[in-house]
Amino acid sequence: MQFDWITFGLQIVNVLVLLAILRHFLFRPVAGIIARRQAETRAAMDAAEKAKSDALKATALAQQEAEKTAAARHDVLTRAQADAEEQRKQLLEAARKEAAAILAAARADAQKTARDAEAETLRRARDLAEAIAERALSALPVPPTVEGYAARLAETIGALPEDRRAALLGGKNLRVISPHPLSGNDRKIIDAALKPFGIAAAEVQIDPALVAGLDLSSSTGTVHNSLTHDLTRISEALKDDHETRP
Amino acid sequence: MSDSPFAVSTVFSIGSIGISQTVVTTWAILAVLGVGSFLATLRLSVKPGPVQEVLELVVTAIDDQIKATISGDPGRFRALIGTLLLFILAANWSSLIPSVEPPTAHLETDAALAVIVFVATIAYGLRAQGVWGYLKSFARPTWVMIPLNLIEQVTRSFSLMVRLFGNVMSGVFVIGIVLSLAGLLVPIPLMALDLLTGAVQAYIFAILALVFIASAVETDAPPKKDPPA
Numbered sequence: 001m002q003f004d005w006i007t008f009g010l011q012i013v014n015v016l017v018l019l020a021i022l023r024h025f026l027f028r029p030v031a032g033i034i035a036r037r038q039a040e041t042r043a044a045m046d047a048a049e050k051a052k053s054d055a056l057k058a059t060a061l062a063q064q065e066a067e068k069t070a071a072a073r074h075d076v077l078t079r080a081q082a083d084a085e086e087q088r089k090q091l092l093e094a095a096r097k098e099a100a101a102i103l104a105a106a107r108a109d110a111q112k113t114a115r116d117a118e119a120e121t122l123r124r125a126r127d128l129a130e131a132i133a134e135r136a137l138s139a140l141p142v143p144p145t146v147e148g149y150a151a152r153l154a155e156t157i158g159a160l161p162e163d164r165r166a167a168l169l170g171g172k173n174l175r176v177i178s179p180h181p182l183s184g185n186d187r188k189i190i191d192a193a194l195k196p197f198g199i200a201a202a203e204v205q206i207d208p209a210l211v212a213g214l215d216l217s218s219s220t221g222t223v224h225n226s227l228t229h230d231l232t233r234i235s236e237a238l239k240d241d242h243e244t245r246p
Numbered sequence: 247m248s249d250s251p252f253a254v255s256t257v258f259s260i261g262s263i264g265i266s267q268t269v270v271t272t273w274a275i276l277a278v279l280g281v282g283s284f285l286a287t288l289r290l291s292v293k294p295g296p297v298q299e300v301l302e303l304v305v306t307a308i309d310d311q312i313k314a315t316i317s318g319d320p321g322r323f324r325a326l327i328g329t330l331l332l333f334i335l336a337a338n339w340s341s342l343i344p345s346v347e348p349p350t351a352h353l354e355t356d357a358a359l360a361v362i363v364f365v366a367t368i369a370y371g372l373r374a375q376g377v378w379g380y381l382k383s384f385a386r387p388t389w390v391m392i393p394l395n396l397i398e399q400v401t402r403s404f405s406l407m408v409r410l411f412g413n414v415m416s417g418v419f420v421i422g423i424v425l426s427l428a429g430l431l432v433p434i435p436l437m438a439l440d441l442l443t444g445a446v447q448a449y450i451f452a453i454l455a456l457v458f459i460a461s462a463v464e465t466d467a468p469p470k471k472d473p474p475a
Contacts, residue, residue: 004254004354007266011349011358014272018279018333023325026283030305031321033290033298040292 128238135234136227146178146186149214150193153225157197157216164221165197171218175203179210179226190214252353268352275336275349304328311453316460323459326366330359331452338414338444341421342437348444351415353407360407363455364399371462380462406454413447 141148157165168174176190182204191200194216202216213226256264286297294302308328312320337350349355371380384395417440424433 002252002254003357004264004266006263007254007268007352007354008358010265010269011272011355012361014269014276015329015333015358015362018276019325019329021276021280022283022329022332025280025287026301027305027325027328029287029290030298030301031309031324033292033294034302034305037292 131238132231132234135237136230139230139234140227144212146182146214147189149212149225150190153190153214153216153223154193154196156223156225157194160223167220168216168218168223169197169199171220173203174199174216174218175205177205177207177210177215177217177222177226179206179208179212181206254352254354266352266354267347268349268355271340271346272337272349272355275333275340279332279336304332312456315453315456316463323370323456326362326459327452327456330363330455331448334359334410334448334451335445338448339441341414341418341440341444348414348418350410350447351418353411356407356411356414359410359451360403363406363458364403366455367399367403367458367462370459374463383462402454402458406451410447410451413443417443 141152157168160168176194178186182190187204190202194200194202199216205217207215209228210226211228211231213229215225215229216223254266254268257267257270258265286301289295290298305324305328308324308331309320312323312327316323334350337348337355339348340346341348341351350359368380371383374380375383384392386395417436421433421436421440424436
């Protein structure tokens with residue numbers, strides 16, 4: 001058996017040298033970089049933890065702000081609703097007052113219009129009455145007595161065409177119609193007026209509707225000669241004037 | 247492989263000191279590991295590349311193994327245990343290079359490694375427990391064990407040496423014998439097996455060295471009880 005002590009010694013030195021080399025160039029740098037990465041990882045973890053904590057705080061703060069905002073929004077909405085309700089009431093009250101004012105004004109206008117219309121109607125009625133009266137008066141016989149009406153009756157009969165007058169006078173139940181009973185003098189005047197037409201002592205019929213005047217009537221016709229007939233004729237004439245007026 | 251596993255072939259001499267093939271091979275391994283480490287750690291970054299990831303994996307694995315055996319900072323033992331592991335692994339695997347004999351197949355290298363472990367065990371024990379504390383550790387569990395513990399200190403280092411030497415040397419010899427008897431490709435499975443054996447032996451040597459140091463560093467004395475009031 002051979003044991004080389006020189007080789008043995010050199011190998012010890014070699015291994016120790018290798019130990020120094022690997023310690024310096026391998027283990028120390030690699031362990032250092034691992035430690036550095038672990039430190040950086042820890043720092044990153046700490047930073048992440050801090051960021052997480054900050055984020056949680058910020059979230060809580062944001063939550064508080066959101067709650068405050070929600071409360072403020074609720075207050076604003078409540079105030080707005082109250083204001084809107086108040087404004088609605090005010091507007092409603094103003095509208096009610098305005099409507100009442102408009103209604104009062106309309107009523108006043110209507111009353112004024114009614115008064116004006118009434119006045120106009122009265123004025124027209126007065127004018128109409130004046131016109132009717134004027135025309136009626138102008139149509140009255142002169143004098144407006146039995147004598148006058150008897151004369152106008154005779155004049156009217158005389159103005160009739162011959163055939164119509166003969167038909168009238170030849171009809172049955174020939175009579176004089178008076179609004180009131182006739183006196184003896186009145187009968188004389190009437191008989192004298194009708195005598196030229198061959199009528200003597202004609203029967204007298206009382207009809208208050210004539211108001212004034214004398215009519216001669218038979219079964220074949222009637223000669224109107226009364227105030228009622230005059231007024232009716234004037235009214236129809238005025239009506240025709242009114243309808244033909246543009 | 248030379249005819250005798252104990253034969254030492256001198257390559258050249260420096261003065262009266264003959265430099266053997268084993269030393270030259272060790273120098274080559276030393277150069278490869280040293281230059282490789284220097285180049286690999288030139289551009290270390292917090293964001294590692296593939297090479298740096300492998301280096302960090304190796305260092306982390308060594309640290310984890312140390313922490314699993316010895317409590318405290320693994321940095322105290324990282325260089326020694328890591329150097330033993332990497333050197334023995336590189337030396338064992340150097341047999342893959344044709345005409346290169348692994349330094350660990352020679353008894354001088356294994357003895358040098360065992361002596362380093364022996365001295366380191368004592369040094370770490372003295373530093374951790376002090377002289378008296380370290381000496382007292384030989385009397386545990388009882389003073390009767392002192393001779394056996396003293397013998398154990400030598401024999402376990404001796405067993406480290408012999409185990410490594412026997413396994414590596416036998417592997418080299420087997421491959422050499424098979425290669426001389428069979429063809430060129432026949433020893434390849436044995437060489438693959440030799441790779442596994444080399445890795446396992448490197449691991450065993452480093453772990454046993456760690457266990458020996460741990461036994462010297464960590465006292466297994468029972469904790470002192472508080473005196474009764």
